Amino acid sequence: DAKTTQPPSMDCAEGRAANLPCNHSTISGNEYVYWYRQIHSQGPQYIIHGLKNNETNEMASLIITEDRKSSTLILPHATLRDTAVYYCIVLNQGGKLIFGQGTELSVKP
């Protein structure tokens, strides 16, 4: 399974865009990049996922570099409720989500 590297923590001002980076240099061609978040020990919440192309949904945008070795999750207008731990996960064909340490995002007023 491809490993991911994320910064342990980040701060973001409320109303500004939060850009969360993730490195996955050993990703294979058929492996998806998934983003989940966990708010205060609740169950993980799905945010977005992608394979090669950039993706956007009502929660966030996912930018994947052309070589697929890194990606960025963008929360366009962060709110206090976006304070959470964000996990970047590379999912192979086996389908098992293997969590790393994630990035603890603090959105400040």
Added chain:
Amino acid sequence: NAGVTQTPKFRVLKTGQSMTLLCAQDMNHEYMYWYRQDPGMGLRLIHYSVGEGTTAKGEVPDGYNVSRLKKQNFLLGLESAAPSQTSVYFCASSYRGDRGYGYTFGSGTRLTVV
């Protein structure tokens, strides 16, 4: 449509006692998973199942057993609880679609072993 339901939500056990955690899903998902989460850490996969009647070991399987007798249920058993098994346990189910897997997580079971 309840999604993934975990029972119980909280439990305190004495060292050496046994218990079973129940995970039920009503989405007809093929795959099911048990994770544990210790303070300050990400979730770690204990066991998983790729279909009714099948189970497999994850990252941290020792001290746990599982069974998937029915497609909608995935049971996690602790035969002799130890304080090191104090943790929050999450169950998840998933399906495989055209664009990868779709996961749904339960709300967790907080287990304390004293």
